[in-house]
Amino acid sequence: MERVIERLRKKDVVLTPQRLAVAEFLEGNTAHPTADDVYRKLRRKYPTISRATVYTSLEVLRQAGEIQELTIRKEEVCFDSDPTPHHHFFCRRCKRVLDVHIGCPVARKGWVDGHKIDGVQVYFYGVCSRCLKSGRSGME
Amino acid sequence: MERVIERLRKKDVVLTPQRLAVAEFLEGNTAHPTADDVYRKLRRKYPTISRATVYTSLEVLRQAGEIQELTIRKEEVCFDSDPTPHHHFFCRRCKRVLDVHIGCPVARKGWVDGHKIDGVQVYFYGVCSRCLKSGRSGME
DNA sequence: TCTTTGTCAAGAATTATTTTAAATTAGTGG
DNA sequence: CCACTAATTTAAAATAATTCTTGACAAAGA
Numbered sequence: 001m002e003r004v005i006e007r008l009r010k011k012d013v014v015l016t017p018q019r020l021a022v023a024e025f026l027e028g029n030t031a032h033p034t035a036d037d038v039y040r041k042l043r044r045k046y047p048t049i050s051r052a053t054v055y056t057s058l059e060v061l062r063q064a065g066e067i068q069e070l071t072i073r074k075e076e077v078c079f080d081s082d083p084t085p086h087h088h089f090f091c092r093r094c095k096r097v098l099d100v101h102i103g104c105p106v107a108r109k110g111w112v113d114g115h116k117i118d119g120v121q122v123y124f125y126g127v128c129s130r131c132l133k134s135g136r137s138g139m140e
Numbered sequence: 141m142e143r144v145i146e147r148l149r150k151k152d153v154v155l156t157p158q159r160l161a162v163a164e165f166l167e168g169n170t171a172h173p174t175a176d177d178v179y180r181k182l183r184r185k186y187p188t189i190s191r192a193t194v195y196t197s198l199e200v201l202r203q204a205g206e207i208q209e210l211t212i213r214k215e216e217v218c219f220d221s222d223p224t225p226h227h228h229f230f231c232r233r234c235k236r237v238l239d240v241h242i243g244c245p246v247a248r249k250g251w252v253d254g255h256k257i258d259g260v261q262v263y264f265y266g267v268c269s270r271c272l273k274s275g276r277s278g279m280e
Numbered sequence: 281t282c283t284t285t286g287t288c289a290a291g292a293a294t295t296a297t298t299t300t301a302a303a304t305t306a307g308t309g310g
Numbered sequence: 311c312c313a314c315t316a317a318t319t320t321a322a323a324a325t326a327a328t329t330c331t332t333g334a335c336a337a338a339g340a
Contacts, residue, residue, distance in 0.1 A: 154286070156287065188288085188289070189288090189289080190288070190289045190291090191289095191290095192289070192290080192291090193287085193289070196287090196288095214297095215297095
């Protein structure tokens with residue numbers, strides 16, 4: 001957390017209690033929360049926080065390179081507190097977004113067909129191991 | 141077009157003029173239109189068509205495996221008339237979505253980390269070759 | 281013909297997100 | 311520590327994409 005504050009300050013990001021609260025909630029969070037998840041959680045500690053602030057704080061953190069945005073679901077954007085490139089898996093049954101850490105050459109920035117790449121997202125869809133174990137297909 | 145009709149009929153999809161119009165507009169269209177693009181275009185030929193009908197027609201075609209949905213942009217979903225797996229590139233400058241036909245092992249269905257995969261999307265982001273040639277970075 | 285089933289259009293409703301405008305606060309320099 | 315200015319927060323309203331609802335209507339079968 002201290003490191004986050006340092007990094008943000010170095011990037012001339014204005015620090016506010018709200019932004020720090022968002023950063024703190026996200027830190028180490030592997031659940032890939034949506035903006036609304038963040039809002040509902042922070043409201044307990046900061047009853048006056050508004051949705052707009054959560055949205056702008058998330059955008060500030062994203063631009064600062066602290067988090068990344070995922071469009072794995074069309075319903076809503078979710079956020080990953082780990083900004084380094086890796087893949088994601090969406091379970092159609094339990095609706096969770098899981099990190100997938102496999103090496104993939106295509107995920108490296110570079111060029112394709114003459115287009116300059118500055119970012120890549122790889123989204124897998126299916127049924128996660130936990131749901132498979134619980135005996136359901138995710139199709140019901 | 142004839143083949144589309146055959147395939148849909150074989151899948152017990154009820155054929156209607158509206159659905160056929162959507163299918164026809166998409167056929168061979170490589171521009172990755174949004175639902176609203178389809179609606180605005182079809183309205184010329186079918187002045188009475190409604191947005192809801194376009195949305196449901198697109199969903200019917202998707203479920204029939206004729207088209208695929210892309211969530212490459214968070215603003216809105218767009219559609220690809222080619223349902224076979226391939227990658228996509230989003231140009232931050234001209235906002236176009238381009239097909240990327242490169243082989244990639246990760247795009248093959250299978251398993252990762254014990255999760256069963258039934259679909260994959262690979263999205264590249266950057267500046268397309270055309271915009272690069274026109275001399276702008278896409279950052280302005 | 282009567283019934284059943286399913287689609288269509290239009291608009292209302294819903295949901296995620298952004299904008300607005302006024303009040304408050306963070307960062308800076310004295 | 312105080313004051314100043316630019317930036318942020320807030321609540322509410324506005325927007326934009328998408329979904330739902332309702333009544334009208336059409337095809338297929340008994």
